[in-house]
Amino acid sequence: MTAYRPNLADIQFILHEVLQAPRQLQALPAFADTDSSLLAQVLDEAGKFVAAEVAPLSRVGDEVGCTFKDGRVTTPPGFQKAYSAFCQAGWPALACDTTHGGQGLPWVLEGVVFEMLSAANHGWTMAPGLLHGAYECLKHHASAELQARYLEKVATGECLATMCLTEPQAGSDLGLVRTRATVQADGSYALQGTKIFISGGEHDLTENILHLVLARLPDAAPGPKGLSLFLVPKRLPGGQRNAVVCERIEEKMGLHGSPTCVMRFDEATGWLVGHAGAGLNAMFVMMNAARVHVALQGIGLLDAAWQKAHDYAHERRQMRAPRAEGLPKAGAEPDLIAEHPAVQNILHTQRAWIDGGRVLAYRTGVELDIAKHHPDAKRREQAQNWCSLVTPVLKASCTAQAFAGASECLQVFGGHGYVREWGIEQIVRDARVPMIYEGTNEIQAIDLLLRKVLPDGGEALAALWLSLRKDLDASLALDAEVLRRMAELRYLATQIHLAAAGDARLPFVVADDFLQVVALVLLAWAWTQIAHTPGADTPRWQVPGVALQQRILPTLEMLLRRIRLQLPAPNPLG
Structure with a gap:
């Protein structure tokens, strides 16, 4: 069984090159000293910690699990020691204020670290996963007495x-x-x-x-x-x-x-x-932070599943793979299953989701930092609009794909994937619950359509699309497709808004499909940003980009048709 390895090269390419995160963060007074070198150093150290201390405990966490006796819970062997090392190294306090014992680093950096932690050992990572949300909740809503008593203890993981x-x-x-x-x-x-x-x-x-x-x-x-x-x-x-x-x-x-x-x-x-x-107001500070973390859990779990499937596909030999000129002659050595189109389709499709998901999740992390720290009120409002609309889409789409994609990755192993030896079945089981907690994915869809899009007739969504248009080049095929889909989706939101006046049930019926459509349009936009980045003209980035266009985006038509079938027919008399 191969253990998860943080893929720092891919992570840093998206964070530094695609999103230009260091430049955006340094424009914020709170992070003026947060340059590329610092981000890279922190992520490098985090990767080492994750690989050495957390990933090796994933299997024992699953097979031994937690035990309960007389009202007390004992965590799996090694969990306590790893958590103590986690706190001693300062990882819980990464994005907390220095006045509370934190390191005062950007939220997006903490988000990337927790993506790696979730990929390495989802069960262990659940323990510190709520720390930052609890910290923000107490910081913004607790009395001075409670803050003095507990805020630093939460920030440091005590x-x-x-x-x-x-x-x-x-x-x-x-x-x-x-x-x-x-x-x-x-x-x-x-x-x-x-x-x-x-x-x-x-x-x-x-x-x-x-x-x-x-x-x-x-x-x-x-x-x-x-x-x-x-x-x-x-x-x-x-x-x-x-x-x-x-x-x-x-x-x-x-x-x-x-x-x-x-x-x-x-x-x-x-x-x-x-x-x-006002309990829900205070609790939602915690829950909204948790939902972005859950989206990153989905990305991390899918990456962990992809890594296992990729490694297995490059070891296992079965049959001869077809080639453009036809099947090779009988008697030759079997090919690696990585050369078979069916396996390639699985691997390339999941990688397209991982890469595009990272662009969107890391962009959301940067926008969270901007919403909190930017000196210009209008820019803070734009950042908040991004987070409000994109967070439910990320939570639902990344967790749904984590489960579906992990199941596809299990398929690469054939029967070997269904037994414990290879570890892929654990990821499939672990990946199922993020679709449920922190608000089910159906709740996310209702939140998006009924609370974020319809109340203003789709104006917030239109503002989001307008902000993304500046990054597109209509002369390029994928960019032009994204522009067309943005306009189409904006019109669809208007249709749903008008139809809902006569059928209050309609938005609930189409909410799940609407969220999926928004997710696919955002995913396509994310890939335009990858394609525009110097250094992305290599097979590493081009191959999953082709999978996006050939195997993922075509589902847009089905989803749009499913929504349109629920809308009332046009009145021929006007």
């Missing part, structure tokens, strides 16, 4: 954090949350209720765990607007154990190295984060 949203009766519909919070004489709150599907709700990686819990005050309004957010630590400031109980961990399809817990709060002590009734 305390890990959870998001406690889901309950047995309340999944995506958070308005059904029943967990109650009652104010105490000292200003703290007592929380009572049960949360399920809590990643890292209990473990042995850190002494303390900070649970960010959505709950309802006694006089709260019904529905989601009545929810408040509370910080409930595993251990109270004096060191004593809080009334937070892990009832069990789930037996899951994958991600065995990450404990998924049922958590019971028995009048547990907590403190309000933000304002009463």
Whole structure:
């Protein structure tokens, strides 16, 4: 079984050459000293850490998994040591403020590091995966007292954090949350209720765990607007154990190295984060950061699957591969399966998704940094518009392709892929859950169409397309195709907007297909940027670019037709 290897050459080509990220980041006062050399140095060190400390634990994490006994969770062998090394090296605090013990580096750099971590060992990476979101949530919404007590501990990884949203009766519909919070004489709150599907709700990686819990005050309004957010630590400031109980961990399809817990709060002590009734506002700071991380998980998992399939295809010999002049004569040595067109189709198609996905995800990371740090308010607004529209598309499309593409990569192994020896089946299992958590992919599609596109009649989407047009050259075939599809999609958004006035159900029916269309147009745009970059005129970049045009983009017609079939027929009388 081959272990994942961070592909720094590809990552840095996209980050430095395609996106010119160092130049964009250095234009921000906070990152004036963040040049190409610094980015390369950090990524090089991260790659070494990932390969040496995290990737070798992937198999034991899956096969041994987490164990539960008497309310305590023990992580797989080696996980605790690797996490301690992770913290000592300063990786959790990469993008946190220096005033809180962080390194003050760009978010996009942290995002790339977590892509590599997820590819190497998805189960282990789940533990620190929520740290930055929890940090931002507390930084923007917690009281000065809570920040002084916990913010630095989160930034440095001394305390890990959870998001406690889901309950047995309340999944995506958070308005059904029943967990109650009652104010105490000292200003703290007592929380009572049960949360399920809590990643890292209990473990042995850190002494303390900070649970960010959505709950309802006694006089709260019904529905989601009545929810408040509370910080409930595993251990109270004096060191004593809080009334937070892990009832069990789930037996899951994958991600065995990450404990998924049922958590019971028995009048547990907590403190309000933000304002009463504004819990979702505070929690979404955490969730939106997590959704970009999940998109990068998808890219990393697909890259890990592709690496295994690529390596196997260049070792395994079977039959003779057809050539333009016909099949070779019988009796010759079998060819590598990498020479067979069916295998090439799989490998090249997945690589097109990985490369294009990286362009979009890294661009989103840069836009997050711009939205936070750019001195010009208009540019910050443009960056926020990009992140608002592209984040749900990235989360849904990258995770869906991670699972579908990993399954395709398993096919390269034939029967060997279905057994544990080669490790590809673990990636397929692990890659399934990102389509579900942090808001299912169907929720992402609804968010995109009904909350981001339709309310203004598609104007925000049109502004996004306008910002991307400047990077296109209409004299080039792919660029011209992207321009045509942008105009087509803009008109389609208008049609859906008008039709929804007479059929409120329609946008929900077409939302998934609409998101996929947007994803493919963005993917095509990403590949125009690769094609325009000096150094991309080599087979390494040209071959997956051809796969994009021949095997991925043709599905646009099917998706567009499926949407149009749901629209009302034109009135012949006008």
